[in-house]
Amino acid sequence: MSFDYDKYIRPGKLPHIWCPGCGHGIVMKGLIRAIDTLGLEKNNTAIVSGIGCASRLPGYLDFCTLHTAHGRAAAFATGVKMAKPEMNVILVGGDGDGTAIGGNHFIHACRRNINMTYIIMNNNIYGMTGGQFSPCTPTGAKASTTPYGNPDPAFDVAKLAIGAGATFVARGTAYHATQIDKLIAEAIQHKGFSVVEILDDCPTTYGRRNKYKSVIEMMNRLKDVAVPVKAAEKMTPEQLEGKIITGVLYKEEKPEYTTEYAKVIERAQK
Amino acid sequence: MAKKVAFLQGNEAAAQGALYAGCKFFGGYPITPSTEVAEVMSVELPKVGGKFIQMEDEIGAMASVIGASLTGAKSLTATSGPGLSLKQELIGYACIAETPVVIVNVMRGGPSTGMPTGPSQSDVMCAKWGTHGDHAAICLTPASVQELFEETVRAFNLAEKYRMPVMVMPDEIVAHMRERIVFPEPGELEVIDRTAPSVPPAEYKPYDTRFGDVPPLAGFGSEYRFHVTGLNKAEDGFPTTKATLVQAEEERQIRKVDANVDDIVQFEEYLCDDAEVAVVAFGSTSRSARFAVNEARKQGIKAGLFRIKTFWPFPEKQIKALGAKVKGIITPEMNLGMCTGEVKRVVEGQAPVTGIFRVDGEPINPGQILEKIKEVK
Structure with a gap:
């Protein structure tokens, strides 16, 4: 029997705004399957986003949904989670939203290790505004504001998250659709701040400028560069050149923020 | 039973007022001269099962209080000028998303870093025009420690009643001075909660x-x-x-x-009935003005004080009526004419309006105001 996505989609809110060939819809379906697997209760689950194409995702889903301001999802979500720690709080957004304007909120959510899951759809570009380079645009790539090639080095989102203190960090791709729900489900189950970076594609504003002839070519690139963690362990640095490691990259048990704050309340009330 | 009396700092009173109103969440970022609000909330909130969080920046603090408020928790943040500038983005969000939150903004010198420990009244325009787009604004400007407590309670009431951000803006003098405060008993001041949905x-x-x-x-x-x-x-x-x-x-x-x-505008008229010269003032400046008015009366000058308690919405109707009956209006303020411009706007030329402006980090003293009263009469 095929999976019933409609159970989680708000009636009347489709079609979505995403262009044909965009991977965001693949991620949304992965998120829905993960939520279904875990049996998260709709009333007890908040999905929070910032601004951008990816950040339109919450509006389509039938949960408590909060479409905030550019880059601010993690900070709004922190308020929700602190006030109602029993809620499942899931953040979604793009690479520009999360690592540029929202970079500060992102690293501090990692540092606090607050029990939320952040899904970053990294398509290497600001799509909604028409294809300006983001902190995740590869050096040398073309964007509407890097007409001569991008002089900026790019962030490694996963390394950034690990460095900032996130205790679960995973990476998948929009090509590896069936892996997405598993990574997200494991992230949500993890107690602490979990980050799932999904390498995504933007055929409209990135692909066209960077000589990808088709969506299929962009998807094939994701397939070609991805190396699962286990396989990567057996490869030499030379063999890993130009590859991107996927799977669960980091996992650690550490005190979680709302649990620690519950102890603060206990101490204050003694 | 005698009421609880304390010698309290303004910022501490704001925090106590928030707790009286049922505040359950504080998200903040350290900034002089408002930090004591955060410090008191960090001590008191966990005692009542509330949550305190020090966020990574002013914008994050504003975001966190909106997020918390959307779960139903009465939420507070506190800041000062530079922080208010940063918060404007999400003050606009709270306006359009119609989310109740209270912002205590202690006014210090500006623009930019300005004079962090100097008093000022120069954020009042920022309270109304700071965030982009058309939106309503409520801003309260208390003049004493007692009033800072009471107006913080009222700010929560207004935020919950009208589903919007409400600002409490003491100047640094009111926020940092210590005065006697009589704590209201529980139930003595009205506490309003947001209306819950009645539909399935x-x-x-x-x-x-x-x-x-x-x-x-x-x-x-x-x-x-x-x-x-x-x-x-x-x-x-x-x-x-x-x-x-x-x-x-x-x-x-x-x-x-x-x-x-x-329902929102509150003000105080002191000796205004027969006044020929009216001083329109708010915050700590209104206390100097009251002193000056009393001195003027002793000298046979019919002076009065119109004290603005609610700066936004501006008490237009009342000040217009005042303009119709006095010979002159004096507007002392610790900025370069923000309130004066508003008074001129609503008085519409019925009476001359003379400002006294100070932005040197010193309060406006009664002598300065008295001198001007004598000039104007």
Whole structure:
């Protein structure tokens, strides 16, 4: 029997705004399957986003949904989670939203290790505004504001998250659709701040400028560069050149923020 | 039983007022001269099962209080000028998403870093015009420690009643001075909670105008699920660009305050009945003004004080009426003419308006005001 996505989609809110060939819809379906697997209760689950194409995702889903301001999802979500720690709080957004304007909120959510899951759809570009380079645009790539090639080095989102203190960090791709729900489900189950970076594609504003002839070519690139963690362990640095490691990259048990704050309340009330 | 009396700092009183109003969440960022509000909340909130969080920056602090408020928790942040500038982005969000939050902003010198420990009254325009777009504003400017307590309670009431951000703006003098305060008993001051939805979850719309200009707000994590966005939205909370809906939504948000000015605006008239010269002042400056008015009366000058308690919405009607009956108005303020401009606007030339402006980090003293009263009479 095929999976019933409609159970989680708000009636009347489709079609979505995403262009044909965009991977965001693949991620949304992965998120829905993960939520279904875990049996998260709709009333007890908040999905929070910032601004951008990816950040339109919450509006389509039938949960408590909060479409905030550019880059601010993690900070709004922190308020929700602190006030109602029993809620499942899931953040979604793009690479520009999360690592540029929202970079500060992102690293501090990692540092606090607050029990939320952040899904970053990294398509290497600001799509909604028409294809300006983001902190995740590869050096040398073309964007509407890097007409001569991008002089900026790019962030490694996963390394950034690990460095900032996130205790679960995973990476998948929009090509590896069936892996997405598993990574997200494991992230949500993890107690602490979990980050799932999904390498995504933007055929409209990135692909066209960077000589990808088709969506299929962009998807094939994701397939070609991805190396699962286990396989990567057996490869030499030379063999890993130009590859991107996927799977669960980091996992650690550490005190979680709302649990620690519950102890603060206990101490204050003694 | 005798009431509890304390010798309290203004900022401490603001925090106590918030707790009296039922505040359960504080998100903040350290900034002089408002930090004591955060410090008291960090001590007191966990005692009542509330939550305190020090965020990574001013914007994050503002975001956290909106997020917490959407779960139903009465939420507070505190800041000062530079922080208020940073918070403007999300003050606009709280306006359009119609989320109750209270912001205590202690006014210090500016622009930019200005004079962090010097008093000022130069953020009052920022309270109304700081965030982009058309929106309503409520800003209270208390003049004593006692009033800072009471006005913080009222700020929560107004925020919850009208579903919007409300600012309490003491100047640094009011926020940092210590005075005697008599704590109201529980129940003595009115405490208003937001209206809960009366319809079943399936019928709930977060901006349902069938219930008037201030539709009931549910909370995340309850049986009601809804969508919140900073985009212009339809009654169901989802974005819309439909011209008629957007126009109506924007006008309704302004109307929440405009149609309820008499409920919101508070002021004090002191010796105004027979006054020939009126001083219009707010915050700590109004205390110097009261002293000057008393001195003027001793010298046979019919002076009066109109004290603005609610700066936004501006007490237009009352000040216009005042302008019609006095020979002159004096507007002392610790900025270069923000309130003066408003008074001139509403008085419409009925009486000359003379400002006394100070931005040197020193308070306006009674002597300065008395001198001007003598000039104007």
